[in-house]
Amino acid sequence: MKRLMTYAAGACLAAGLALPGVAGAQDGETTTIGVSIPAATHGWTGGVNFHAQEAIDSLEETYPNLDFVLATAGDPGKQVSDVEDMMATRDIDALVILPFESDPLTGPVKRVADAGKFVTVVDRGLAQEGIEDLYVAGDNTAFGRVAGEYFKERMPDGGKIVVLRGIPTTIDNERVEAFQAAIEGSGVEIVGMEHGDWNRDKAFEVMQDFLSKNAEIDAVWASDDDMALGAIEAINQSGREADMWVLGGAGMKQMIERVKSGDAMVPADVTYPPAMIATAIRLTAARFVSNAPMEGRFIIDSVLVTPENADQYYYPDSPF
Amino acid sequence: MKRLMTYAAGACLAAGLALPGVAGAQDGETTTIGVSIPAATHGWTGGVNFHAQEAIDSLEETYPNLDFVLATAGDPGKQVSDVEDMMATRDIDALVILPFESDPLTGPVKRVADAGKFVTVVDRGLAQEGIEDLYVAGDNTAFGRVAGEYFKERMPDGGKIVVLRGIPTTIDNERVEAFQAAIEGSGVEIVGMEHGDWNRDKAFEVMQDFLSKNAEIDAVWASDDDMALGAIEAINQSGREADMWVLGGAGMKQMIERVKSGDAMVPADVTYPPAMIATAIRLTAARFVSNAPMEGRFIIDSVLVTPENADQYYYPDSPF
Numbered sequence: 036m037k038r039l040m041t042y043a044a045g046a047c048l049a050a051g052l053a054l055p056g057v058a059g060a061q062d063g064e065t066t067t068i069g070v071s072i073p074a075a076t077h078g079w080t081g082g083v084n085f086h087a088q089e090a091i092d093s094l095e096e097t098y099p100n101l102d103f104v105l106a107t108a109g110d111p112g113k114q115v116s117d118v119e120d121m122m123a124t125r126d127i128d129a130l131v132i133l134p135f136e137s138d139p140l141t142g143p144v145k146r147v148a149d150a151g152k153f154v155t156v157v158d159r160g161l162a163q164e165g166i167e168d169l170y171v172a173g174d175n176t177a178f179g180r181v182a183g184e185y186f187k188e189r190m191p192d193g194g195k196i197v198v199l200r201g202i203p204t205t206i207d208n209e210r211v212e213a214f215q216a217a218i219e220g221s222g223v224e225i226v227g228m229e230h231g232d233w234n235r236d237k238a239f240e241v242m243q244d245f246l247s248k249n250a251e252i253d254a255v256w257a258s259d260d261d262m263a264l265g266a267i268e269a270i271n272q273s274g275r276e277a278d279m280w281v282l283g284g285a286g287m288k289q290m291i292e293r294v295k296s297g298d299a300m301v302p303a304d305v306t307y308p309p310a311m312i313a314t315a316i317r318l319t320a321a322r323f324v325s326n327a328p329m330e331g332r333f334i335i336d337s338v339l340v341t342p343e344n345a346d347q348y349y350y351p352d353s354p355f
Numbered sequence: 356m357k358r359l360m361t362y363a364a365g366a367c368l369a370a371g372l373a374l375p376g377v378a379g380a381q382d383g384e385t386t387t388i389g390v391s392i393p394a395a396t397h398g399w400t401g402g403v404n405f406h407a408q409e410a411i412d413s414l415e416e417t418y419p420n421l422d423f424v425l426a427t428a429g430d431p432g433k434q435v436s437d438v439e440d441m442m443a444t445r446d447i448d449a450l451v452i453l454p455f456e457s458d459p460l461t462g463p464v465k466r467v468a469d470a471g472k473f474v475t476v477v478d479r480g481l482a483q484e485g486i487e488d489l490y491v492a493g494d495n496t497a498f499g500r501v502a503g504e505y506f507k508e509r510m511p512d513g514g515k516i517v518v519l520r521g522i523p524t525t526i527d528n529e530r531v532e533a534f535q536a537a538i539e540g541s542g543v544e545i546v547g548m549e550h551g552d553w554n555r556d557k558a559f560e561v562m563q564d565f566l567s568k569n570a571e572i573d574a575v576w577a578s579d580d581d582m583a584l585g586a587i588e589a590i591n592q593s594g595r596e597a598d599m600w601v602l603g604g605a606g607m608k609q610m611i612e613r614v615k616s617g618d619a620m621v622p623a624d625v626t627y628p629p630a631m632i633a634t635a636i637r638l639t640a641a642r643f644v645s646n647a648p649m650e651g652r653f654i655i656d657s658v659l660v661t662p663e664n665a666d667q668y669y670y671p672d673s674p675f
Contacts, residue, residue, distance in 0.1 A: 086646065097417060103548060123430060175650065243374065306648070313647035318638070325413060327633035328626070331655040333492065335648050350646060 066323040067102045067162045069121035070316060071114055074107040075354070077262060078287060082309030082355030083133060090313035094320050101320055111139040118143045122150065128323065129153035131315050137162045153322055156317045168222070168330045169322075171308045171315040178337040179210035181258055181305050182282055185339055193222015194253035196231045199231035199238050199262045210258060226252070231262045240264030246273045254280050257355025260287035260304065267300060276300060285309075286340065286348055287355055295345040304340040304347060309355055311335050386643040387422045389441035390636060391434055391452045395674070398581060398607060400675030402629030403453060410633035414640050420537040421640055431459040438463045442470065449473035449602055451639050453632060457482045469602015473642055476637045488650045489642075491635040493627045499530035499659040501625050502576055502602055503537025505659055509622070514573035517565040519551035519582045530578060546572070551582045558585030566593045574600050579626065580607035587620060596620060604613050605629075606660065607669055607675055615665040624660040626668060631655050 060257040070091065075081040084107060091103040103126050108114035114135045121127045130147050134140040134156065141162040148166050149155045156167040186196065198214070201207040207230075215225075231238035238257065245252065246269060255270075257263035264285030270276050280299065283290050286306040286346045293301035314335060340348045367544035368650060385632045390411065395401040411423040412617040424445050428434035434455045439480035441447045450467050454460040454476065454673045460481040468474045468486050476487040506516065518534070527550075535545075558577065566574065566589060575590075577583035583603030590596050592632040600619065603610050634655060642649040 089646065123514060144429075168656075188502055308647050310650045313645060314641075314649065317641050317645060318648050321634075321641075323635050325410065325633060325637060326630055327410060327637050328628045328630050328633065328655050328658075330658055331653055333653040334651050336488075336650040336652070338650055 040216060054290050059270045064099050065102050066129070067104060067127045068128040068129045068131060068153055068310075068316070068319055068323075069104045069106070069190070070103065071106050071108065071117050071121070071127065073133060073135050074109040074116070074313060076109065078355045079285060079309050082286075082350075083312045085353040085355065086310040086313040087173050087316060090131055090316040094317065097314060099177040100166060100275070101323065102144055103316075108135060111135040112172055112305055115139060115143045122147060122152075126150060128343050129155070129319050131155040131312075131319050133157040133312060133315075134159045134161065137193055139179075141166070153319065155315050155319045157312055160164075164265060169300065169315070169316065169318060170213070171311055172334055174334045175206050175209040175307075176213040176285065178284060178305055178307055179213030179215075181339050182210075182216045182258065183214040185282060185303055186223050186254065186256065187218050187221040190221070190253065191312065193224065195224050195226045195251050197227040197242075197249065197252055197256045198229075198256045198282060199241055199258055199261075199266060201233040201259060203230060205260075214256065214258075218350075228260065230257075231257070231265065233259050235261045238262035238354060239269050241264075242266040242269035243273075245271065255282070257281050257283045259283055260285040261288045263290060263301070270300075284337075285355075290349065291340060291345050291349045294340055294342055295349060297342050300343070304348075306338045306340060308335065308348075362371040366497055367380075375388060385420050385422050386449070387445055387447045388449045388639055388643075389438070389445065389447040389634070390423055390425045390632075391437050391441070392425075392427055392632060393434070393451065393453060393455050396429065398675045399605060399629050402606075402670075402673055403632045404675065405670070405673040406630040406633040407636060410636040414637065418640065418644055421643065423636075428455060435459060436465045438467060440473060442467060442472075447472060448618075448643065449475070449639050450484040450577055451475040451632075451635050452476065452480065453635075454479045461486070468627040473490050473639065475635050475639045477632055489635070489638060489653070490651075491631055491638065491653045491655065493619050493631060494654045494657055495526050495529040495623060495627075496533040498535045498625055498627055499533030499535075499578075500540040500605060501657050501659050502578065502604060503531075503534040505602060505623055505625075506543050506574065506576065507538050507541040508543070510573065513544065515544050515546045515569070515571050516574045516576060517547040517562075517569065518545055518549075518576045518627050519561055519578055519586060520548060521550070521553040521582075523550060534576065534578075551577070551585065555581045555585040555610060558582035559589050560585075562586040562589035563593075566590065566595065572599050575602070577601050577603045580610045583610060583621070590620075604657075605675075608670065608673055610668045611660060614660055614662055615669060617662050622661070622670075625660045626660060628655065628668075630670075 072083050073080045075084040106117035147168050153168040156166045159172050200284045229241045255266050257266045262282035263281050284305040286308050290304045294304050318329045392403050393400045395404040426437035465486050474487045475489040477491045549561045551561045574588050577586045580603035585600050603624040606628050610624045638649045
């Protein structure tokens with residue numbers, strides 16, 4: 036984390052101090068927070084867009100002296116321009132950014148930090164350590180472990196499963212290693228494991244291959260909700276939907292609906308919530324409306340969603 | 356972290372959803388959050404008490420349907436009773452606890468979690484993993500590293516320093532190891548290192564001993580503000596106050612005042628903020644007034660405080 040902070044936020048903080056809960060309202064001073072996220076090009080980023088807007092609307096209503104600038108980018112170049120614009124024309128006091136890619140955004144975000152602004156980085160780290168004040172991210176190890184523990188608990192007498200992996204990345208390795216560690220010593224046996232690249236169509240093909248090669252499959256760890264949908268389609272087409280269940284991951288609305296409804300094929304899900312952008316925005320806002328320290332590293336847990344708690348992870352208005 | 360959450364918070368959450376920013380205000384449903392902390396028996400816990408009360412006052416004003424129960428305990432037995440009372444008579448929806456000691460509190464807090472309440476543990480972990488939903492704590496490695504980097508930067512030509520350590524604990528080891536790693540390869544030479552047990556009087560004696568044995572001391576890493584005060588007293592009595600400076604740690608008001616005023620003997624401080632209780636209370640509250648995920652692990656950074664940013668870490672109304 037950044038060692039020295041010499042910025043002008045003291046004034047805003049002092050305002051929050053003087054009248055707790057009504058940040059700066061008494062002196063008319065406004066804190067402007069820039070939020071830069073990828074455009075809603077696929078399911079998860081669609082959720083990010085929804086939850087960012089919801090958090091901003093809610094915070095602007097609660098704290099009239101907080102002002103937000105939201106920009107969405109379809110590519111890293113656009114995101115770099117967005118960040119530069121926020122500095123040049125909006126004089127932001129803080130930046131919350133979910134970087135499209137690490138490398139091209141590292142320099143521009145460092146310049147924001149060097150200018151004394153509070154910087155919050157979400158989900159994907161920058162290429163250089165110590166730039167941001169606050170880092171908010173999911174927990175890939177927990178994501179795999181929670182899934183593995185669910186298989187172990189649900190299959191006390193063991194069983195044969197297949198695993199669809201994501202794009203070969205550190206993230207995918209962390210998830211799969213934690214999953215394997217969690218099922219170790221149980222009777223849960225992985226009879227097939229292939230990369231489905233977090234892609235619905237690719238997962239459909241991989242699952243068709245698994246089905247043709249394995250007469251017995253008791254369950255599928257699809258490790259992602261998009262891949263789960265592809266796998267379920269392949270299972271349905273094979274007519275073997277009564278034989279196996281599927282665990283995805285992320286917390287997609289369609290999947291949470293199936294969990295809520297008690298669908299036997301989708302008995303649970305594991306979160307890797309796009310709503311983490313709302314966590315990051317709220318913590319950054321709290322930095323300006325309170326004395327509470329918000330510099331640090333917040334790793335958001337992956338939670339098992341079952342019919343009992345699914346309501347809590349169901350966002351009816353979200354696209355994801 | 357807890358795997359299954361089956362509690363009744365869904366209603367509160369849904370209320371927050373329907374009217375963002377005014378949590379549950381429209382249906383009159385109140386969320387009650389219990390806060391259990393050690394009594395203000397010494398400086399740091401004095402700060403914890405101050406910041407807990409400030410966060411509660413601020414949040415109750417902002418969110419009329421949030422209700423808090425604050426209890427302070429002088430010993431672990433009283434804290435166990437406090438927690439049991441909150442469950443029995445106040446029907447809390449969530450508990451924020453800074454445990455007096457890990458072992459005696461683990462069972463009682465687990466019963467709160469098992470009853471489906473949201474549990475936030477602050478600073479000192481419980482004796483069993485996975486009970487709490489949210490863990491908020493300081494960063495002992497950063498505390499030592501930031502201090503070491505400051506010595507290295509401030510003494511480019513090297514120098515002789517003495518180090519006062521805390522009570523022999525994992526916390527102290529983590530801090531000192533990170534400090535030593537940070538000054539490695541620099542000309543900063545540790546000519547004496549002894550345990551001052553985070554105690555002002557003990558630190559005074561240890562520093563007297565250092566002074567009598569070392570004709571040249573250029574700086575002191577007191578590693579704690581209470582120990583820094585003891586060390587400074589010994590230095591002043593020796594008449595060598597012009598020869599050396601002292602770096603403490605925690606963010607005690609007296610020390611931040613000296614940093615602010617440009618005191619040559621106290622050029623900086625490193626935070627280990629008692630205000631982390633406010634962070635924990637605000638994140639727990641956000642769990643009930645928003646959709647933002649708050650389950651996870653938030654490690655609060657230790658920040659270098661210099662005359663440039665000292666205002667931001669100065670709480671004039673706090674006892675600490």
